[in-house]
Amino acid sequence: MATQQPLSFRIAQTVGLTTTGLLAGISLSFTLVSVPRLLESPAPLLLKQWTNLYNEGKVTVPPLTIVASTMWAHLAYGASKAGTGSLEGGKYWGYVAAGVLSASFIPYTVLVMKGTNAKLLGRGMLSAEEIVKGQSVHQ
Numbered sequence: 001m002a003t004q005q006p007l008s009f010r011i012a013q014t015v016g017l018t019t020t021g022l023l024a025g026i027s028l029s030f031t032l033v034s035v036p037r038l039l040e041s042p043a044p045l046l047l048k049q050w051t052n053l054y055n056e057g058k059v060t061v062p063p064l065t066i067v068a069s070t071m072w073a074h075l076a077y078g079a080s081k082a083g084t085g086s087l088e089g090g091k092y093w094g095y096v097a098a099g100v101l102s103a104s105f106i107p108y109t110v111l112v113m114k115g116t117n118a119k120l121l122g123r124g125m126l127s128a129e130e131i132v133k134g135q136s137v138h139q
Helices: 007-038 043-082 090-103 105-112 114-124 128-133
Strands: none
Touching (some): 007 043, 043 114, 105 114
């Protein structure tokens, strides 16, 4: 017969899964919905929309990432201490992997996307006339 997990573990699993799902949804909506629609806009409008989207993501994604990673770390710690029952073995490494992957949003954005984000944010500060005279935002 399966042992019942403590309430704190069930809550951590629920919060971890929910926040990780929200992060995945945000990422997919940016990639599949928002960015393609932005690329249909004229350059000045595109830059304003992208800057607003970026700033909103900057406010919402890091806290969700911290919550998700903390929940997965809590579950991994509990699974490592359990020693027996349903929390041992494969679940420990699954929780560790979930925590690391959930936290990967922030370093990816900071390290990989830093140059692109800086260019777009810099161009977002230009006037519409300066943008139109310069090179395309899409390049």
